[in-house]
Amino acid sequence: MDKRLKVCGMKVPSNIEMVADLQPDYIGFIFYKGSKRYVADLSAQFVKDLPSNIKRTGVFVNEELRTVVERVLEYGLHAVQLHGDEPASYARELKALIDIEVIKAFGIDDQFDFDQLDAYSNSVDYFLFDTKTPDHGGSGRVFNWDLLKKYSLDKPYFLSGGIDLESIDEINRIKDERFYAVDVNSKFELEPGLKDIDKLIDFKNMLSY
Ligand SMILES: O=C(O)c1ccccc1N[C@@H]1O[C@H](COP(=O)(O)O)[C@@H](O)[C@H]1O
Numbered sequence: 001m002d003k004r005l006k007v008c009g010m011k012v013p014s015n016i017e018m019v020a021d022l023q024p025d026y027i028g029f030i031f032y033k034g035s036k037r038y039v040a041d042l043s044a045q046f047v048k049d050l051p052s053n054i055k056r057t058g059v060f061v062n063e064e065l066r067t068v069v070e071r072v073l074e075y076g077l078h079a080v081q082l083h084g085d086e087p088a089s090y091a092r093e094l095k096a097l098i099d100i101e102v103i104k105a106f107g108i109d110d111q112f113d114f115d116q117l118d119a120y121s122n123s124v125d126y127f128l129f130d131t132k133t134p135d136h137g138g139s140g141r142v143f144n145w146d147l148l149k150k151y152s153l154d155k156p157y158f159l160s161g162g163i164d165l166e167s168i169d170e171i172n173r174i175k176d177e178r179f180y181a182v183d184v185n186s187k188f189e190l191e192p193g194l195k196d197i198d199k200l201i202d203f204k205n206m207l208s209y
Pocket of ligand 1: 008009028030032035036037059061083128130135136137138139140141160161162163183184185186187
């Protein structure tokens with residue numbers, strides 16, 4: 001399976017345009033006010049006008065369903081990333097309200113119970129495995145990818161958490177059909193929300209598809 005690329009945490013229009021020119025598969029916008037990458041006053045029309053082949057993804061943390069639906073419509077989102085403690089029923093309700101791809105994120109540490117994923121299997125399109133952090137995401141830290149040996153479901157997943165240019169060899173060595181996409185964020189930044197385009201070009205060129 002081809003490996004997709006998601007670039008997350010965008011908020012500066014000129015920088016977003018440069019990232020869009022690189023044609024990642026997903027581009028992520030953080031709608032969580034507690035984040036340094038919160039979209040704030042980013043124009044919804046600007047986001048809607050981005051090339052339609054790049055999936056515009058909204059990242060939400062324990063947000064009210066009504067607000068998520070409003071943002072999906074306002075910004076023309078193709079995908080929603082649930083990065084809080086949302087139960088499987090939340091994803092089901094969201095899908096009943098709106099036709100949207102749902103990515104459910106989980107913070108992984110040594111204690112993570114992979115059995116809890118069973119309940120989500122029929123309710124979401126993808127899992128996203130990130131490093132466990134009290135800030136919910138954007139930690140810039142890598143979790144122990146060996147823990148993914150405990151993942152037994154068929155559902156494809158995004159790999160996330162502190163991925164850097166230096167991670168590329170290890171990423172390219174992962175031979176797992178379920179490894180669907182790589183998600184990059186804080187390690188490709190000049191400052192929170194502003195991506196280093198040259199570094200992203202290098203990463204994309206080195207990613208084995
Ligand atoms: O980036 C954030 O500030 C953020 C805040 C709250 C939830 C998710 C957030 N970002 C997501 O975190 C992961 C990992 O990011 P990093 O590479 O460790 O910086 C990524 O999926 C972002 O979508």
